[in-house]
Amino acid sequence: MIKLMRLEWKKLKQKSVIGEMICYPLILMFLPVFFIEAVSADFGQSYAAVIELNLFIQMGSILFGASLINQVFIDEYKNKTISLSFSYPFSRQKLFAAKIIFIALLVFLLTMASYLLTGVTTYVIDQIHPIINGDLTRSDIITFFSQMIFRSLIITVNSFIPLFYLGIWKRATVPTVICGVVAMNSHLSQMINLNFNLVLVVLCVVGSLSVFLSIITAENIGEM
């Protein structure tokens, strides 16, 4: 499986993926400061509020997941290179599982790195130019790191929402990205008085189901 994942990486346009992996954190790392300064100072009322804000901001990594679905699945179907993979001595389920784990790993690692970088950047800026009320407490730090792993996992699962239907079945590039954008902005559900945590749970279920269906139907839906 590790070998198959390594080969997935070799097949990709690596410079483009690395470029994305640099751009996402670079953009996201300044967003908490931007929100506090330009949108509402309420976001900076405490470190706890900023940590919560950071969690929403990192949902942007879902878009990276959609981009990877495009490159790892849809492009292979469009360029017909998927038929090459099917002629190798691996079952379609195994090939798909390797692709999915590969995407999951990249999204998870990027989200963790971006989350950490955003947190550190915001803290450093606050030390130079105070924008957050109050001090950073031990409890804030524990919350920050525990949420870093937990939320990265949630974001990773959510990034697979478009995989089965739009990625493998319909092989549609733009709708996959649009779906990623919608999932990324799921926190806006609070504006219509929906419980965000419940929305996240539903999205995680949909994401998990999408992964499950992608693997178990690999033989039929995944056929050329």
Add this chain to the structure above:
Amino acid sequence: MEYIIQTNGLTKKIKEEELVSNINIHIKKGEIYGFLGQNGAGKTTVLKMLTGITSPSKGEILLFNEKLTEKNKSILTRVGSIIEYPVFFEHLTAFDNLKLHCEYLGFYDEQDINQALLLVNLKGIEGKIVKDFSLGMKQRLGIARAIITKPELIILDEPTNGLDPIGIKDMRNLIRMLNKEYGMTFVLSSHILGELEQIVDRVGVIHHGKLLNEMTLNDIRKERSDYIELVVTDVKHAVYLLEKDLHISNMKIIQDRKIRIYDMAHTQSEISRTLILHDIGIEEIQKHSNSLEDYFYQQINGGDLDD
């Protein structure tokens, strides 16, 4: 008899439409097998199933006497193929594409990559991005990829597509060499029948998704001899003269004025002279040598070339 490929009742259905049905192919070790059929006859569908790209809806495939299933694809390490047209990761170099292929098959030797490129006359451009390759170069690179691991069975779907005449000749020589020196078994599909005729040992004809026949080229030649075909003004009189004066009995009246003579003891000029001397007009006379093309047309529509 050692068969490399055997299929039993191979059928592929998509949305209730049967693309191919009940295909029973038998390909022997070391032979070059030609798979003939018109466009849309089902050749590529069969080849895709033989290479694990698609799964059969019904029936079974035995490769090297081992059943090929989605769960058991390990025998595909012994198969090289190009199906439809060679696809590559276009942003990668030729060398990287071949290396990737080798890694998928758990085989990697840089020397073998170089040797494969040399065999298809692509040495020196291994560092070039595949996107910049012409169709002919991609076809050669596809062949290099198919042979790189020295598989026992190579399946090539329309291997001469995009190749110039020299490329076609090189390809033919390469297939012969690999077949003779390495004992590789080949399955080739092509719509250029004359091309296949020069290289294959046996052919299978597929038409409307059904395998009509499998025959060796020698048997085809034996079964259908050469003939002289002539168009005359008076068929009855002409047949009478051919029987009486030239003692020809093996002939057939094809149409109102067309006679086909299978008895080749007399030359075209002898026949012409006899008929002209008796005032029978000859509008056309031609010697036909039976070719794979004749056999193919006979199989798919009873010899009518116009269908």
